[in-house]
Amino acid sequence: MRMTLLLLLATALLAGCDDPDAPAKPADKPATTTKSDAAQAGVAPETLVRIVHTLNKTDEQCDADGCPKVDLQWLTFENQPELNEAITQHLAAMLIQDEGNATHDGTIEGLADAFLQDASGMAMASEQGWELSATVKKQGRRGDLVTLSMETYEYTGGAHGLPSVQYFHWDLAKQQSVKLDDLLVPGQQSAFWEKASEQHTAWLDEENLDQTFRDSWPFDKTDNVFFNDKGVVLQYNVYHIAPYAMGQPTLTIPYAELEGIVRGQYLPQQ
The missing domain is CATH 3.90.640.20 (Heat-shock cognate protein, ATPase)
Incomplete structure (x- = not known):
């Protein structure tokens, strides 16, 4: 099955931890995956450089008004490999909660493909407007603690879709997730x-x-x-x-x- 795919990685470099909703700017190169000196020393960085990732997919074979679609946007941060891995794993876990029958590798991209594959096997999916969307934003920061809001929405027919929001906390100095x-x-x-x-x-x-x-x-x-x-x-x-x-x-x-x-x-x- 042919899919249209728009995968924009490293589309924003924004240094300024107090402006999480500032417009994205193109990045010259992908974020490095090595720890910053501050992270290696157990000291939280003063600023976080944000990278916005966007994944949009739809089934090219569908020409109806309500074609199934995937619209995902999430953040990672420059020089924060452990945090970035945790973000992608947490988002993938949210997307996998209501998985269908299609097999996948557990990645965000694989789950997007599986959602569209499930939709292609449903006769009414192109008329019902199946949708899978997600948005990850920086909600705030308190000292070493950075908090992200992760919102997902899935609609697979019926009276309404299923929204979900989770808040993810990370200690930048200790490089670990923080629970309540x-x-x-x-x-x-x-x-x-x-x-x-x-x-x-x-x-x-x-x-x-x-x-x-x-x-x-x-x-x-x-x-x-x-x-x-x-x-x-x-x-x-x-x-x-x-x-x-x-x-x-x-x-x-x-x-x-x-x-x-x-x-x-x-x-x-x-």
Whole structure:
């Protein structure tokens, strides 16, 4: 099966960690895969040079209005090979969650091909507008900690598609991924979840949700979190604590309530 393929690698060099949405500029050469001196010394780089990758595919044999398509965009960073590998593996894991019958090698490109191969085997796929999309952006940075937002969307017919968003944290000095427990003061997990449960109750009250809803959609823990200007945000995907129609709810625990619970280096500096 012939496919049209547009694979643009190394399309942006942007030095400036506080401007994640700046427009891309063409790169003269691909990013090097060796560690920077700062990374080798266990020191986080002051700036990150971003490289934007774009992968667009569709089935050339399809000439209908709703041809299946793949539209993926993700980031890697110059001189950050461990981080880059972790990014691509995490994104591939998100794309593979609802894989079909076609075989693949587990790579982003292989999963895109498999999605289109599955679509080609479905008689109605060209009329249903099958779609697989993903966007990876730099959400923010706090000292050594860089956070990426990873959003995917898959539609394979039916009433609606399936969106998903995950937040990925990386310690630039230690060159390793960071989980929620790593962000918390040891022994303060129960205190954190108590605060989260309180925010969930407040959200239920704000939405005027009755007891039937509360019994059907109880509070649940998630390690999908990020920092914003107000506090720590717990991000839930569809069907986790609410039905699809309510989207992807968030609960925000204000920083004032997290003193002694979240590690000090991740809290706003006074």
